[in-house]
Amino acid sequence: MSPQDPLDIDIDTLLAESARVAAEYDASENEAEHYESNQQDLQDRQALRRIAGLSTELQDISDAEYRQLRLEKVVLIGVWTEGTILDAENSMKELSALAETAGSQVMDALIQRRDRADPSTFIGSGKVVELKQIVAATGADTVVCDGELSPAQLRSLEQKVKVKVIDRTALILDIFAQHAKSREGKAQVELAQMTYLLPRLRGWGDSLSRQAGGIGGRGPGETKIETDRRRINDKMAKLKKEIKEMKVARDTKRQERTRHQIPSVSIAGYTNAGKSSLMNRLTGAGVLVENALFATLDPTTRKVTSNDGRIYTLSDTVGFVRHLPHQLVEAFKSTLEEVAGSDLIVHVVDGSHADPKEQIRAVRQVINEIGAGDVLEIIAINKSDIASPEVMMQLLREEPNSFAFSARTGFGVDTLLAAIEGSLPRPRVEISVVIPFTRGDLVSAIHERGQILSEEYLPEGTSIHAMVDGALAQQISDLQ
Ligand SMILES: Nc1nc2c(ncn2[C@@H]2O[C@H](COP(=O)(O)OP(=O)(O)OP(=O)(O)O)[C@@H](O)[C@H]2O)c(=O)[nH]1
Numbered sequence: 001m002s003p004q005d006p007l008d009i010d011i012d013t014l015l016a017e018s019a020r021v022a023a024e025y026d027a028s029e030n031e032a033e034h035y036e037s038n039q040q041d042l043q044d045r046q047a048l049r050r051i052a053g054l055s056t057e058l059q060d061i062s063d064a065e066y067r068q069l070r071l072e073k074v075v076l077i078g079v080w081t082e083g084t085i086l087d088a089e090n091s092m093k094e095l096s097a098l099a100e101t102a103g104s105q106v107m108d109a110l111i112q113r114r115d116r117a118d119p120s121t122f123i124g125s126g127k128v129v130e131l132k133q134i135v136a137a138t139g140a141d142t143v144v145c146d147g148e149l150s151p152a153q154l155r156s157l158e159q160k161v162k163v164k165v166i167d168r169t170a171l172i173l174d175i176f177a178q179h180a181k182s183r184e185g186k187a188q189v190e191l192a193q194m195t196y197l198l199p200r201l202r203g204w205g206d207s208l209s210r211q212a213g214g215i216g217g218r219g220p221g222e223t224k225i226e227t228d229r230r231r232i233n234d235k236m237a238k239l240k241k242e243i244k245e246m247k248v249a250r251d252t253k254r255q256e257r258t259r260h261q262i263p264s265v266s267i268a269g270y271t272n273a274g275k276s277s278l279m280n281r282l283t284g285a286g287v288l289v290e291n292a293l294f295a296t297l298d299p300t301t302r303k304v305t306s307n308d309g310r311i312y313t314l315s316d317t318v319g320f321v322r323h324l325p326h327q328l329v330e331a332f333k334s335t336l337e338e339v340a341g342s343d344l345i346v347h348v349v350d351g352s353h354a355d356p357k358e359q360i361r362a363v364r365q366v367i368n369e370i371g372a373g374d375v376l377e378i379i380a381i382n383k384s385d386i387a388s389p390e391v392m393m394q395l396l397r398e399e400p401n402s403f404a405f406s407a408r409t410g411f412g413v414d415t416l417l418a419a420i421e422g423s424l425p426r427p428r429v430e431i432s433v434v435i436p437f438t439r440g441d442l443v444s445a446i447h448e449r450g451q452i453l454s455e456e457y458l459p460e461g462t463s464i465h466a467m468v469d470g471a472l473a474q475q476i477s478d479l480q
């Protein structure tokens with residue numbers, strides 16, 4: 001897109017501008033500080049836990065250059081409201097992995113025990129002071145909050161800590177933006193970013209409207225924000241149209257597959273579970289494998305021939321995560337429809353993860369959300385080479401249709417493959433025909449899509465006894 005394009009909006013500039021206008025508004029307001037009692041502060045302090053060993057450094061600078069990351073020093077904060085401390089720590093570990101995937105260096109991580117997040121600053125005001133000290137001591141330039149914060153919360157925390165504050169959703173959107181390669185992927189991410197941005201602009205716009213109402217006039221800030229909002233809406237409409245056009249091409253391809261009754265298998269699962277590694281094992285597709293979250297954004301589909309000679313497709317898909325931002329689910333709908341439209345989902349689980357059951361739950365939630373809840377599912381528990389055997393055994397016992405394997409060592413892959421191929425929809429129509437040699441195309445179609453029971457070459461053609469799908473049976477009967 002050319003820089004002259006009125007729709008080419010630089011989100012950072014826009015955000016900065018909106019933040020400035022919002023800050024002006026806030027400064028004009030009577031700053032009623034939200035003080036809590038000392039007792040609460042004491043409780044806050046006692047509830048504060050630091051997670052040791054979470055700060056890690058990027059090991060490979062060339063990797064960072066390749067992805068053109070903005071190397072930021074970040075401090076993570078989380079509010080632990082329910083569940084065990086282990087759950088809270090796992091959540092922070094994941095946030096840390098997300099931050100590192102986005103190219104940041106994690107300086108420190110804090111969790112605060114509270115009944116609920118503070119409505120004005122997410123963490124309690126006592127903690128805010130402490131956070132500010134940690135930020136200063138570590139030289140951090142960004143604070144990342146584990147959760148989705150309201151625009152007002154982000155703003156007041158930012159003002160108090162004096163560095164940029166972002167939430168988990170913004171972080172995930174940032175990773176997606178960095179990893180999107182295809183035109184469709186980029187458009188989908190941009191749409192998700194704008195959907196995220198729009199209510200945040202509205203928040204500021206509303207504040208300004210209230211201000212404008214008070215003095216009975218329209219401030220220049222409001223006009224600016226309304227223009228921005230209109231431009232974003234225009235851009236979003238344009239993106240949606242583009243995505244729709246690309247969806248047509250995708251649908252055509254899928255219809256083609258359906259028409260030929262080629263079974264399709266989707267590899268889905270939590271991010272970093274080893275979906276692409278399995279895809280590569282099974283097809284040699286050479287999909288990028290990386291110990292990073294959301295390494296794969298664009299689906300890769302390969303034609304595979306089963307051991308009994310039938311053809312099906314195998315697709316590697318984008319990974320899921322807990323609380324996957326709904327803007328992303330919405331924007332990636334056309335990509336995710338691939339999963340919903342498949343005959344079988346191979347749900348890859350990282351057996352070596354601290355809480356694989358929680359990952360299974362989170363993935364199933366997204367699978368249901370995209371309307372794929374009824375698709376047949378195989379649970380494929382990966383990384384058997386490093387997972388605890390007890391955890392693997394427990395998962396295998398609890399999940400009826402489950403298999404253990406290791407994409408790295410190849411352990412269990414054959415059994416898993418046999419289970420996948422055994423679950424493919426079976427051709428149902430039995431035929432017994434002699435096909436003239438001029439119709440070699442039909443003979444190969446029966447080989448690819450059907451199941452040969454017997455085959456014999458006669459002088460008048462190929463005599464075949466086979467099971468085929470309805471469409472192929474129709475084509476063959478038309479021949480007679
Ligand atoms: N030890 C071990 N590591 C594995 C195994 N399979 C995959 N990995 C590693 O797990 C990491 C993630 O693998 P990927 O195949 O990229 O995972 P993915 O599910 O495609 O991840 P995203 O595309 O990022 O959602 C990589 O570092 C792999 O090398 C395995 O069987 N054993």
Ligand SMILES: [Mg+2]
Binds near residue numbers: 275276277288295296
């Ligand atoms: Mg992948």
